Amino acid sequence: MTSSDDGGTPRRxxxxxxxxxxxxxxxxxxxxxxxxxxxxxxxxxxEDPRRLGAKLWFIEQYAxxxxxxxxxxxxxxxYPEAERHVRxxxxxxxxxxxxxxxxxxxxxxxxxxxYGWVVDWFERHILEEDxxxxxxxx
Numbered sequence: 759m760t761s762s763d764d765g766g767t768p769r770r771x772x773x774x775x776x777x778x779x780x781x782x783x784x785x786x787x788x789x790x791x792x793x794x795x796x797x798x799x800x801x802x803x804x805e806d807p808r809r810l811g812a813k814l815w816f817i818e819q820y821a822x823x824x825x826x827x828x829x830x831x832x833x834x835x836x837y838p839e840a841e842r843h844v845r846x847x848x849x850x851x852x853x854x855x856x857x858x859x860x861x862x863x864x865x866x867x868x869x870x871x872x873y874g875w876v877v878d879w880f881e882r883h884i885l886e887e888d889x890x891x892x893x894x895x896x
Contacts, residue, residue, distance in 0.1 A: 781831070781892065781895060783827065784824075784827065784828060784831070784888075787820075787823075787824040787827065788824075788884055788888070790820065791817065791821060791824065791880070792880065792884075794813065794816060794817050794820065795817060795876075795877075795880060797813055798810065798813050798814060798817065798867065799868075799877075807861050807862060807864055808862075810861050810867060811858055811861045811862045814854065814857060814858040814861060814867075815858060817854065818851065818854050818855060818858060821847075821850065821851065821854065822851065825844075825847040825851075828843070828847075828888075828891065829843075829844055829847070831891075831895070832844075832891065835894065835895060837891060837894050839890060839891075839894075843887055843891065846879075846883060846887055850879050850883070853872045853875050853876060853879070854872070854876055856872050857870055857872035857873055857876060860872065
């Protein structure tokens with residue numbers, strides 16, 4: 759699912775090179791999520807499962823707040839793809855929650871299929887799904 763350029767370490771999701779300047783709060787929240795995920799990625803292999811679980815818990819909670827803000831914006835503006843976008847948010851929450859539970863059970867995060875899925879999701883969702891929302895809002 760997630761691959762790296764060298765076939766070894768999973769790649770890190772990338773934020774847009776130049777985030778659009780409209781809806782600054784949403785863009786700021788994206789940056790926070792990516793920064794926090796970088797902290798997970800940098801420590802996934804050898805960190806105490808409780809600390810790693812706490813990092814994942816923060817991302818899970820913060821993402822829910824972020825999703826609520828995006829979803830309010832979609833509702834307020836009549837975004838035609840809102841239902842699909844919300845489904846993607848729910849799927850992310852489920853997969854991230856499962857990854858957090860795996861870590862709590864002592865499994866290595868980076869070896870989980872959910873880890874790779876989350877990495878891919880960050881990149882696809884921000885660069886594709888959220889970009890479509892920004893175009894709608896422009």
